[in-house]
Amino acid sequence: MRPRDLSEIVGQQHLVAPGKIIWRMVEAKMLSSMILYGPPGTGKTSIASAIAGSTKYAFRTLNAATDSKKELQVVAEEAKMSGTVILLLDEIHRLDKAKQDFLLPHLESGRIILVGATTENPYLSINPAIRSRTQIFEVHPLTNDEISLAIDRALTDQERGLGSLPLQLDDDARQRLITAANGDLRSTLNGLELAAKSTPKNEAGIIKLTLDVIANSIQRPSLSFDKNGDNHYNIISALQKSIRGSDTDAALHYLARLVVGGDLPIIARRLLVIAYEDIGLANPPVAQRVVAAIQTAQQIGFPEARIPLANAVIEMCLSPKSNSAIMAIDAAINRVNKGNLGDIPNHLKDAHYQGAAKLGHGVDYLYPHNYPEDWVKQQYLPDNLKNDQYYEPKTNGQFEQAYRDQYYRLLNAQRKS
Structure with a gap:
């Protein structure tokens, strides 16, 4: 059921529908290399195949992880003879430097139209030299309606689908088939094909696909748990x-x-x-x-x-929420990164060593525990930062309300002349 042109693509209409970017590229015959990224089974290979079918260009498929530079050279030679080749390069995030260096001139010349496919975010996983020569498009998991449409096509297409078989798909089985694959059309069609071809006909000569048959033919929802993905x-x-x-x-x-x-x-x-x-x-x-x-x-x-x-x-x-702590430390870090921090006041400097007093270090320091409520007014910030305020209290919970009252009480006392 691989699409033969853009009109047969299920899903990804933000890219391939009339008037959208890939449709316009094909219509104008101004193809450029691209990277398609998104979950498995969402149409990355199908889009590349459909572009080739719509333009009648030669279409080749390689895998960046398993195919060697020699295979790339074969594609490049074919491009020299035929003019243009559309190359689907799967797992493009695994493209090593030798293959990349070989490929770049051919992308520049336009002889190879690269369609890179990856499940990884290309902004994080693909070399900038490749990214700068491609357009990046995200593909999305198919909706239930889109998967339902693909199932209808597979059930009725006699040439490439299951239309030649006497199938009857129960409604609850159909719903399970639609929802179980989590937007992965490849998984859906694989499950449907397995169910259809492994289920014997009943007495009426019908292959009846019940909920139990479908449940036994499909895997659990195909969630992605790649811990680096x-x-x-x-x-x-x-x-x-x-x-x-x-x-x-x-x-x-x-x-x-x-x-x-x-x-x-x-x-x-x-x-x-x-x-x-x-x-x-x-x-x-x-x-x-x-x-x-x-x-x-x-x-x-x-x-x-x-x-x-x-x-x-x-x-x-x-729970009540407050981001005041992270905002406060980030504000302080931002101030430090700007420089011009000023000198630590002498009375706060380390005074444990002999001779510190001669430098004025620790002199005139007021020990707060010697004062009522363990607080005494004295300057702690450098002179040029003495009016900086990083903490902005919130009042979403009783704890921070109490902290706010204490903070502003001490702050006001500190700033009184």
Whole structure:
């Protein structure tokens, strides 16, 4: 069911629909090299094949990880003879320097139109020399409606699909087929083909594809758990942003995806970051409870580890939030990075060694514990920074309300002449 031209592509209409960028490139016969990145089974190879079919150019497929420079040379020789070759280079993020150096001149000349395919974020994983010579397009998981359309085509196409078979696909089986692949059309069609060709006809001569037949023919939802992959970091990002946004159900969903992937270390690290970055001073005890939950999870392991992790996530979602601590330290770091920091006041400098007093170090230092409420007015910042203020208190929780009142009381007392 590989598309023969752009009109047969299912999904990715933001790229291939009439008037969109790839459609315009083909229509104008002004193809440029590109990188397509996104999850497996979403149409990267299909787009390359359809471009070739729509333009009638020669189409070749290589894998950057497994095919050698010699195979690239064969494609280059063919391009010299035929004029233009569209080369689909799968796993382009694995292209080594020798292959890259060979390929670059051919991309410059336009003899090879490169369509790189990768599941990795090209801005993070692909050499800048290749990126600068290509356009980068993201492809997305197919929607349920798009997968349903592809199933209809596969069931009715007698030449390339299953239309010649006496198939009957039950409605609940169809729904399971649509949703189980998580937007991966290749997985959907593979499951459908396996079910159709491994199921005997019934007494009426019909191959009846029931829910049980489909369930036995497809794998579990095809989630990506590559711990170095772009999608993995997207899940981690979504988890933190869902907790930050107090959406308990969304946070549990993304936690579940990480739990199913078995990645306890990254869950632990991210939950600790969230506790201090997003809950922070609004509810400081949460941080200690998150630590306890993580220690428990590490001791008992999966599958039971999911329970304390869920407790921590739910509590953080429903806790008051404050990012005042991270904002304060980042403001202080930004000030340091700008330079011109000034000299530390002499009375704060180290005075434990002989001769410090002659330098004026430690002289006139006022020891706060010798004063009422363990506080005394004295300058701590350098002269040129003495009016800097980095901490901006929030009032989302009772803890930070108390910190705010104390902070401003001391700040005002310090700044009184």
